[in-house]
């Protein structure tokens with residue numbers, strides 16, 4: 001008998017039915033933060049451009065980064081970098097064969113989430 | 129599609145450049161360099177709480193800072209290009225989008241590379257432009 005209700009392709013709504021083990025969550029977040037950083041390079045260059053073009057622009061940038069929207073953007077980008085950095089180091093260690101087991105991978109994911117959350121909080125304290 | 133290297137960029141699905149090993153290596157080496165830059169920058173900013181325009185301007189007037197900044201930007205762009213390419217080949221696949229996937233990949237990759245070229249030219253202009 002043919003089962004016609006078998007899904008042929010996965011759509012976005014199927015994402016809700018997946019199980020999301022911590023290792024998978026850690027991995028997709030690394031990917032999302034990577035894309036955010038790709039966009040973030042633009043923000044970085046914009047800031048560098050302002051800061052170096054004249055003293056007035058330098059001060060204008062300082063006041064943008066002193067106001068709430070600027071602070072939030074700065075903190076979000078720092079958070080993306082913090083997460084991507086910690087998870088990236090984890091990735092490199094796993095590439096070297098360190099912790100390359102299911103249990104090891106799970107522990108590494110938890111440790112990297114813990115470290116990056118700490119860094120994200122510290123970045124928040126620095127910015128705000 | 130003609131078998132030019134530009135066509136290969138979008139039709140090939142296992143690697144962005146010649147082979148997966150070189151992509152893999154470039155991404156690891158650039159990751160290490162970027163990690164080093166990130167740590168250095170954070171330490172530098174923590175040690176320089178009140179930065180004046182003159183200090184900042186003088187710093188970026190020295191050629192070693194300009195060269196280091198450009199090397200960092202190049203590493204970030206190479207790393208991002210491989211990373212962004214990988215994401216595109218995972219999601220904009222023939223499997224998920226069918227035969228038209230190659231068109232989506234072409235648009236996606238062209239947009240990404242244009243953004244990266246703008247980043248590089250912009251960076252060079254900031255560092256050496258007047």
Ligand code: HEM
Nearest residue numbers: 031034035037038088089091159162163204208211212214
């Ligand atoms: C300007 C900064 C950066 C940008 C724009 C960026 C962007 C990206 C992107 C888009 C990916 C692809 C994600 C994926 O394949 O799932 C990626 C992967 C990666 N990034 Fe970064 N990244 C940056 C900085 C860093 C830093 C500082 C590290 C430090 C260790 C790092 C380590 C890695 C590693 C190891 C991978 C490979 C992951 C894999 O093969 O699945 N990145 N990055």
